Amino acid sequence: MIREGIQTNNDSPVNKLLLSILGSLAEMERNLISQRTKDALALKKKNGVVLGRPVGRTTPVEKMKLYPKRKQIIAWHEDGISYSEIARRLKVHRITVSKFIHTLELKESV
Numbered sequence: 001m002i003r004e005g006i007q008t009n010n011d012s013p014v015n016k017l018l019l020s021i022l023g024s025l026a027e028m029e030r031n032l033i034s035q036r037t038k039d040a041l042a043l044k045k046k047n048g049v050v051l052g053r054p055v056g057r058t059t060p061v062e063k064m065k066l067y068p069k070r071k072q073i074i075a076w077h078e079d080g081i082s083y084s085e086i087a088r089r090l091k092v093h094r095i096t097v098s099k100f101i102h103t104l105e106l107k108e109s110v
Contacts (some may be wrong), residue, residue: 061107066100068088077101 045051065072069090076086083101087094 058103061100061103064100064103066092066096070100070104073097073101074104 013099043050060069073086073090075090083097087097090097
């Protein structure tokens, strides 16, 4: 409120009224924006537009970085070694190991 030159540090009734009005207007504008957004999304959905992030492609397991070491990774995993420890041994991120093992498991179950 400094930019507009409104004093908020004194408790005069006029300042309280002004701040209340400005707060109410800001809240109303926020609600109007929200409603317009919801209406636009509902209209797009009704017209068959697919909303949200597109589904990503999945990399074939044969092209994954860890595929050449799959036998060692499977052996470690079956021995109960954690994803974090396998990742440390291979100098990759834990999530890389996790995704690789899950992709292998999915391929084997098909």
